[in-house]
Structure formats: C-alpha cells, structure tokens
Amino acid sequence: MRYILSLDQGTTSSRALLIDHAGQIVAVAQKEFPQLFPRPGWVEHDPEDIWTSQLAVARACLARAPTSLVGNGYSRAPAIAIGITNQRETTVLWDRITGKPVARAIVWQDRRTAERCDQLRREGHEALIQRKTGLVLDAYFSATKLQWLLDHVPGARQRARNGELAFGTVDAWLIWKLTNGRVHATDASNASRTLLFDIHRMAWDEELLDLFDIPASVLPAVVPSCAVLGETDPDLFGAAVPIAGVAGDQQAATFGQACFEPGMVKNTYGTGCFMLMNTGTVPMASQNKLVATVGWQGPAAAEPATRTAYCLEASVFMAGATIQWLRDGLKMIASAPEVEPLAASVADSGDVYLVPAFTGLGAPDWDAYARGTLIGLTRGTTRGHIARAALESIALQATDALTAMMGDSSLAIRELRVDGGACGNDLLMQMQADFLGVPVVRPQVTETTALGAAYLAGLATGFWADGTEIASQWALDRRFEPSMSETARRAKVDRWREAVARSRAWART
C-alpha cells in the first residue's frame, strides 16, 4: 500500500496525514507550537518552531503507516509524494547561507502594519493594488509585513540588496527546509496572498515591489500548485520523496472539497471562517470588497480540475475563536462543543447580537478599527442567549460573505460545502442553512485542507487519474435544508447588519 503524505502547517498546530488511494485518512499526527504576542495587536511565530513541529509530525505520521515497515521507523518511507498546505500570508525572512530566520515570522493575524496600509490608501494606491493582485489593501497580507521586517531588523535591507536573504510564506519556508535549501519556491496560490503578485500575468510585479520597497532578490520562484517541484533531502525520511503539490490552506480545502466547477463554494469554520467560490479560469473583480485569489495553478496542459482556477474569497477573522472566547475569556463553557446544548437551551437569541470584531472586521466590511460588540441585553438575558448569539454571529458573518459573492457573480449557488472544526456543530449548520436560504452539505471527511494538498500531489504523480476520480470520492455526511421563511430570514440579517454598524470604527487610533 502506498500513500500521499500531506503536511498541513496551520496557525496553531502542525499536522501530518497519510492519505490512501480512496481518499481516506490512515494516519495522523499533530503538534501545537507557541503563539507569541509581544505587543497588543502583534502575533508572531518562531519559524524554527514551525519547521521542527512539522518535521516531527511528518516522521510520526510515517511511523504510524499501516504498512509493515522493515528497519527503523520511517526509514522506509511509505509515501510516494508529499503535498504541502499552510497558513497563508505569514511572512518569513531567512539567511540563504545559514538557513536561519533573521526574525520571528509575522503572522497573518498581526495588525502592526495597519497604519502603513492607511498611509498607502491616503496616497491613492489602493485601486492599482486591487486591480493587479485582486486583494484589498490590508495588514492581513504579506507585503507590508515583509517591508516591516526589512525596515526594522538591523541590517536586513542591505543584506537583502546583497542577495543574502530569502523571503517566503510558510510553504516556501518548509520547501526550503525539506530540500535542505536546494529549492526556494512558492506556489501561485500562496504568491497571490502577498500583495506583490499580479494574478492576471501570474508573475511578481515590479511596480508593486517598488511601491512596497521590496528587492526582487528575496523572492521565491513561483511554481504550479500541482507539479513536482523538488525532492526532500534523503536524510529527513530515509529516502527522497517528491514534493508534488502545494497550496494555501483555504485553496487546498476548496480543492479537497472538489469545488472544480464555477459556482461551487466551500466554507471552512476554524479559528476564522474562509469562504471560497470557484469563479473559473479568469479572475473576477469584486465590487463587494471580496478578494480575488488564485485557487490553484496546474501544469500548462492540465485536465479541467487541475487547470488554473481563480476564486473569490471572503476571510472572516473570528469564527470558532468566538467560541474559544466564551470558553477561555468568559469561562461560560468548559469546551467548544458545550456551546451547542447551551445555545439550544433557548428558542432564539432574544434579540441579542454579538459582533465578534475583536481584531477588527474582515470581509466584507474590512474595518481594522471595529471592536467586539454585545448588544440587546435586558434583565432577561441568560448565558443561553449569549451562547446562541455567539453561534449566530458565525453563521451571520458567513451569510454576509455569501451575499457579497452572489452580488459579485451571476453564478448559481446550489449548496454550501462545509468543513473545519466547528462544522461538527449541527445547530450552527442548521442556522447557516436558514440564514443563507441555501442548503449546507457536510462531507464525511472534513479534513479537506489536508485532502486537497494530497489530491494536488497525487494528481501530479499519477496516484489519481483526474478530477473526476477525485470528485467521486466526495461523500455526504449530512445535508441541512433551509427551514426559515424568507421574511424571517431577511429580518434576522437586517438586524445583524444594524449590530455590525454599531461595532464599526470603535477603536481609537
């Protein structure tokens, strides 16, 4: 039996999964690593923690493979190829000679460059940036993070000019380490999250590099998401294994959900919510503050599934993290799943709304200065109402996202495919179907991120034949049908938008 090894480097943990030919998970290993919050609004990772945790889980996962291994553990690696998927936008800068990071990674959640983005906006650069990159000008994306590192790490700018430093998002950092510095590459889906990449030409853009003052010498090569880009150092796993698929985690989940046709859409309910809709083979400009992003880039003569696809994306910063706040901040529940019976203990939220703008608002409002708001409290408000309002806030943010998508595209949306840690919450999924007025479908395998990276690597190496074979592996766990009247649905969403308006522009700059 042979497998694909999927490396899923997430924001809070590194995971490795072995996937068999039927698209089933046969082994998993996971390791959390430290989150560093040196100042309010700053979020950092030690790139060495990212690498060592990822290597450890890869080895542990291979050692758990259900093949009869001869010799010592992972020395007879049963994986025929590796797929990489990763937290996106997080910015790493390292020394090309020593392979050592020159600073901690600046994580996608980090807001330290919000003012720099404001400045660029005042100078009138936003339209150009959006036209070329498909993105909105926000501290979330990599360019201002990289500029910050070059400006603040002593000597970094000069060393970068001398060609001594390498930049990468987490995929590029892992590829560098896995190949022992032989390959400095990122895939097009990750490149499309940097604010430096022209998604129409599929190339780094000199005008944007000038604008953000980034020397081209630090950039990785951009490679397709579905192609062999190199081999792992043989010492790591006992044999060289081809790295054959790479995609940012949300694009990988879209691939893993087999959203190969325009109009197919998935939503991942994790720390945040990330909704992506396949919009076809050319980028679709958003009129509703969504971002256009590369879904995946295939080889030139690819079959339909692996042909280059673009997506519209709505990124919501606080989803499952809102439930973590109920657990850790308010101590209202002892574990995340407890929110479901608590929220079900009341018939409705009693007109209470929780807008979880704890770190500002992402799509479609993009307000870095919005703050969390709990409104509508009366003497009759109970923990149940607040728990329900918290759950509803996740579904309502996703509703705003899908409404914006439907406003941008004329594509018919037949259903919403769901995944991520919070999609196991049946009440939340029913709320989602009700507020959207669209059926919600949950697959049996909800590890779609890891699955997507495995599928990309497996297609590149002939492990799977084509997209049709992959799409046939998608199996339904449960379908949630909308059951709310259109009038009630509209009233709910309108009331929520009133609450969102109250949360806007609250933080002082």
Ligand SMILES: Nc1ncnc2c1ncn2[C@@H]1O[C@H](COP(=O)(O)OP(=O)(O)O)[C@@H](O)[C@H]1O
């Ligand atoms: N039953 C549940 N109901 C609501 N939220 C949940 C439930 N189970 C997990 N979560 C939330 O889902 C998140 C974990 O999902 P996961 O996909 O592992 O996130 P990530 O990949 O972003 O770390 C946590 O924020 C947690 O609060």
Ligand SMILES: O=P(O)(O)OC[C@H](O)CO
């Ligand atoms: O690591 P996750 O699953 O929280 O995903 C992070 C996203 O890629 C950020 O854009």
